Amino acid sequence: MSWFGILSEKPWLPEAQGTAAQWGRTAYTPAVKISLRFLLGIISVFFMLFFVTFISRSQYDDFLALAGEPWQPFTHSWRLWINSGVLVLASVAMQNAVYALRRDQSLRLLCSLAAGALLAMLFIILQISVWQFLQAMGYGVAANPANSYFYILTGLHALHLLGGLVALGRVVNSLRRDGDLQNRHAAIEACALYWHYLLGLWLVLFFMLTRTPETYALIAAACGLG
């Protein structure tokens, strides 16, 4: 039923004969998935708000984009491409785990989960090395708003990934305890979805943080923030 239909029900009317029997299990969506969808929505709002402030800030005179001129750190952003590759692999590993789960292959499942987790950790370490690279080039956190945003947004992304690792750890732990794969189906699928989401988020961040001033001007004009 559409939301409009639901909200215009008249609940005080006596129920039709036999309605009671209809209520029961319809399409079953696990609670984990529903709340994950809400969570992803919240995280999206959270980063959206950052983007809005970022784009409007990018139009101030003192904003120096991180790419554009040859001497700027992300004009050739091979480091970030490597990191992206690692995160893509992590996502692939998690998806592989979901396939393994569907075919009931325990070993493949555990190996894939381990690979997904390790690659995520590797990604975080590589991100830290990017920070060190920036520091070494003199692009400190307070030196320019563009740098501040780079540190803050990549840092928060890494924190979300860490949170995912904690959740994954709990799921794997309970796998070991129960040994019952089917019960954890929804939880593992949720983890995989979260990994994909963070990959997508990273790609958006990558795009947003490494544009040239001209592109920012275009985006700002398109969003009405110029």
Place this chain on the structure above:
Amino acid sequence: MTHIAIADQTAHLHHPKTFIGKYIWSQDHKVIAIQYSVTAIFVGLIALLLSVLMRLQLGFPGQFNFITPDAYLQFVTMHGMIMVIYLLTALLLGGFGNYLIPLMVGTRDMVFPYLNMLSYWFYLVSVIVLMSSFFVTGGPTGAGWTLYPPQSILAGTPGAGSGIVLMLLSLAIFIVAFTMGGLNYVTTIFQARTRGMTLMRMPLTIWGILTATILGLLAFPALLVSAIMMLFDATLGTSFFMPAIVSLGEPLNHEGGSPILFQHLFWFFGHPEVYIVALPAFGMVSDVLSVHARKNIFGYRMMVWAIVIIGGLSFIVWAHHMYVSGMNPYFGFFFATTTLIIAVPTAIKVYNWVLTLWKGNIHLTVPMLFAIGFIFTFTHGGLSGLFLGNVVVDLPLSDTFFVVAHFHMVMGVSPIMVLFAALYHWFPLVSGKQLHTGLGKLHFWGTFLGTYAIYLPMHYLGFLGVPRRYYALGDTSFIPESAHVLNEDITIAAIIVALFQLVFVANVIWTLRSGPRSVRNPWGVASLEWHTPDVPPVHGNWGDALPTVHRWAYDYSVPGAKQDFIPQHVAEEDVEYEAGGRRSGEGE
């Protein structure tokens, strides 16, 4: 729509045996609710004390050694922040939300009990971090509860060093706690309702809590974003909100930031926050009015729509807090219009509350008195909001005591009236004992009349133009001596109101220790929470089988029915009717 399998998951319920497992690290939503409530009421009492101290300074300036200008601003700030976030939000959603959602929608617990427990402990940590700022050098922040930069992180403001950092950290932790709790509430309401509990059969309390939670989940990120950016500005020297400025004669290293950006982010959270507090209160007061008037809520559908519409609109009115902030003045047209539009659904709610009483059978119990008091105070507070929302009228009134009086009427006094109505109403369910009626009435009269004595005259100080957040008024040509006398009277009223709250505390303690046991369902309520096998409900709530819902929560005084209420889980064929009284589709 509903999934009995989720509602009925007994396998996931923890059944701890030890005292600590049952009452400290509990995953039972009812215990968590009580933990939330007790903590919130405790910090609320601290905030009440702070408000008395601040009033002492305003009423009797220069009489109290320890209230320096620093201390005064710190009292103002901490009072505001504690009341809005750590008391009202936590008590309404963490306390009442936790307790009532599973019982009202008919499930055994929240869908993620462990997360629910974590939510409380994070909340407790945030409270401890906040309180610790009273004990660091410089004390808590005195930047006003809006924490506007640049001033909040600069010397010249109390607590600009560690106080503000602790405040921001505490807020961040609170937001994490709220998100964990909120995900639970929303998922539970959407996914774990019992058989027959359609969305439109839910009590309005649940609608209020649901909408408020969704608002909170979407609005708190804005506060988190601004808190993180301000933390960076304060500790790492970035320039998100800090333009190039000179502070107390010293040029600072910041450049290019925008203080108004913070205000936009803050109020993008701050306005929905008003409704995060108000909507659960709207819902609960609807249920209390309906039960004690023995009459169905008038215009249930309109009430649900109003809640949803108010929730939606609350995201596009935020800049009405910023009419004089220096933002683009053309925004004023848009935000004044949206703000005044929000008055329409809100007014409908007021009409429907009064119309619920109309032709009712009104039992003047203590919860009912508080609910009636709420209608009065909320009408007053809502109407004064029409002045402030109308952009041009906001020019003379903004930043004066009119604003203080308005928001205390609308989001201080009014939600607190509902909170007390709800506490008296649900106390027998939670504890099995009924609060003393005489003391309850005394508490009601003191609170209701006392708060009105505080805030009615305060509006007029605002018309006069008396500014808020002033440590002392001094001699200003337009403020007559009588205004100082009025300030004294307001302070006396505030102290009296504060003392009357002790009556409530005493009532709770006395009732818990030696009050008589209450009868089962003393008010004759139709909604599910009063129909558990055990009262107070035990872990798992529903015994062997979940109830099946056959009707809405408002079947009071149904024509022809023998009993004056029909519980939600009673099927039509089980209802006892008087001869020839069986109803058929009225209300069409």
Place this chain on the structure above:
Amino acid sequence: MVIALVILALVVITVVFHLYSPWWLTPIASNWGAIDTTIEISFWITGLVFIAVNCFLAWVVWRYKHTGKHKAHYEPESKKLESWLTILTAIGVIAMLTPGLIAWAKVVNVPSEATNVEAIGQQWQWTFRFPGPDGELGGADARFVTAQNPYGIDPEDPNSQDDLIVNSHQLHLPVGKPVKLLLRSNDVLHNFAVPQFRIKMDLVPGTVTYQWFEPSRTGSFDILCEELCGVAHFTMRAQVIIEDETAYEQWLSRQPSFAQTQRNYDIDLVAGKNLYATCSACHGADGGGLAAMQAPNLSGLESWYMERQLRYYREGIRGAHPADGGGQQMAAMARSVAEPRDLRNLLAYIESLPAIAAPPTLAGDAERGAQVFQACVVCHGANGQGTRALQAPQLAGQADWYLHKQLKYFSMGWRGKHPQDQYGSQMRLMTRTIQNPERLQDLIAYIASLPVPGHYQTPLAEAQIVEGTQQP
């Protein structure tokens, strides 16, 4: 039953209170009558709704109270009633919003003939700037702020040279002429509000905000900062004086241009020393002061502070109260150095004297005084060294009997009550934190225990003195 009567009584009380309240909008003094009209319309509409809803509520509670004799009606909803109420409410809202938005359109659109005036807010003082003869205000930015250019006006901008600087918290404006106020802050958020004009707007560092109005009657009105701007927020006040065109023009012609305030003068310390001979009779040759003569310690004071005080004495802003005997004496002496060049030389000489600490004469508990001193720290500095940007003089080393007397004068209103004494009125408000004589003694004892800093001089001032002494 009681609740119904009480609700009814509260409605009556509210209406009566409203009608007879002595606290009401201040008599309007600007063109914004439309705001008052909108308030009045809002009062009629909201007042009627308030009375109607609550009287109906009271009646319902009285009429349908539980008696055991009647049963509640069963009525889930009434589309017709609800629709009517919605429409009526919407009409009421439109009736309030329309005049409001029409008035706002006027607020937003500044008339082209309005004069530009800049109001500068700094913790916790107000100053103003008028465009000079060229009619253009020069550029400004917090980054231009120096000791000599405290308002951050662009020294390179040709437009700023002739701008008139009102180094006072009293703003004069002509009656009946529209004014566009440009609001600028160099530190934190402030707010420029005048209740009688019905105007109010924040000052936001990093940008310039504005508002406009047309004063409609003459008189003096309070300007208040209404955006929390730190500890001394409540002391940040000023006045706007509305007068006729000629008086305004006269006042304006007395204000110095920006270029004048930036001029560096040659200093003749020898001439200054000669002038000081008169002062040394009371203040001592070393400037250390003499308790017997009621003369405070001048060594360690900076020239900007002494200049202001001498001006106050000369103009009867300070030392005019009969209770202030020493002040009256000083007022007479101050009039003997009216020539600006003499004044500059004299003050430069006093500033060049090495700072010495006056001996303590009063007893008090310095430890407890340290707590009282917390309220002073923000402006006068943690060591009482003074802060020029906040117009706060050095306290360390000053004679304790003198500080004691002056704080008493402030709290009694014998000093700082003159409307032109902006910092004096701040001090009057701040002395409220002292509260009783014991705490005053303790505070003085604490200040007496502070170390006397080396003589503070800006590099610029040193250069001037050197230049001055080289002159033949």
